[in-house]
Amino acid sequence: MRVARTLTAGLLAAGALFTVSGAAVADAPAGTKGQNGDPTEAGTSFRTATAVKQDQKATADGTTGDYLYWQFPAGAGQRPTAKATVKLPEASARHGAATWQLDVFDGLRRRQACAEGEQTKRVSQQDATVTLSCTLRAVRPYAERWSNDPLPGAYYIRLTVADGPDQDMGLPVHAEVEATAEDAGGKYAEGGELGAPLHAGAVSEPEDGWNGSWWSDRWLWTVGGAVLGALAAIGGYTLTRRPRRA
Template sequence: MRVVRALSAALLTLGLAAAPAAADSSPSPSQDASDTSAPTRAGTSFRTAAEIEQGQRATASGSTGDYLYWSFPADTGQRPTVGATVELPDTHAAQTWQIDVYDGLRRRQACQYGAQTRTAAADATSVELACVLRTVRAWSEPWANDPLPGTYYVRLTATGVAASDLGLPVDSEVRVDSRDIGGSAAVDGSLAEPLVPGAATRSGDEEESSAVLAGLEPEDGWASGRWSDRWVWTAVGGALAALAGVAGYALTRGSGRPSRVPPAA
């Protein structure tokens, strides 16, 4: 009976530990689409990329053939999803549009899945693109191309455009959301600093001017190398292993002492 009670307590502990892990796997909260702080323009290069928060719906007007850039922060354990919609002019030829994502070192990041490139027919009014990145890791080998915490850049452009369509006006919309993967993506190690381009410089003894090229960061700050629910699962696994050992010993030991063998006559 005591063994059953101990196992029940262990299962209850496991359920309590699993609750925050399940919460971590839920999508990040979305902001109101009518948020006036969302940018209404896009940059034309990495240095002039318009900064957006995750959950914001950024819009921009441009011309067919332009390169449009946005940047957003992504932290450890997040799996960002970048979506873009391009409203095409009334009259146009077939066009191929593409969305690319780069990290803070300007390394192009591969998409796990999603329609990263699409061709719009001549009668299409819009085209939708999507790119689901790999999970952001806290640390990686120098030679690897794994996503790391820091600033990410989104580049939207038309790669296949007829000469007659160059310069035609288009409206674009970009949104970034992410899913928190949690401790299942945790690794041993962390970066000293997130990959945020730019540097802080001092002007005189009293003033401090910022030359940071990307100033946005996650709402709760950068979490690289901090607490992970991986530790919770490790502790719960150790506790269950110990309880299983105790239960096995109790079952094999028996409930009473062996009877004494009567002496021989």
């Protein structure tokens, strides 16, 4: 009996170990990459969102009705843009128009408003592709807790069809996604900064760091203002000084 109990306990422990391992694999971010190193899969939730770098193109095959997730980094002073192009199923296989949607969330999974771009688009049955984009407000180095301002850290892209014929759900689609960021300018270089990114996720730190580069166009205005002030002082002195007597 003791041998049987010991053997049973061992089998149960082994089963639990494999179950935990399987769950860990399921929760890990998708990481399949192509020959050029670009990701070729998308996650199916925030937890499994595929990590992409800025200016890196990612692709994924899925089905109509799936939720596809990616994550990318954005630092203070940057204005990030997420863009997605979806190759739709053959028109002969579809049964009507559909609405596709691209959403961007911050590290706390708060949906961020798009300052520019077309994040929702209605496509007809004859359309072959649909392109969506969302440009966020400038990422700030610091914000009040109650605000919803973008902060440094990982951002999540979610792509899905928001509305369409039930018969079309499950049809194959191919998606291409890219996240870019441009310098928003020195006017967003506020005092204070976060000690750490809001949520780093599985992404790597941006090239200029989470808190942005030390360089800002404010330096140009500061130096330019100082030079103009000095020239004005010299000019004023030259005009107002008294001429010397012979």
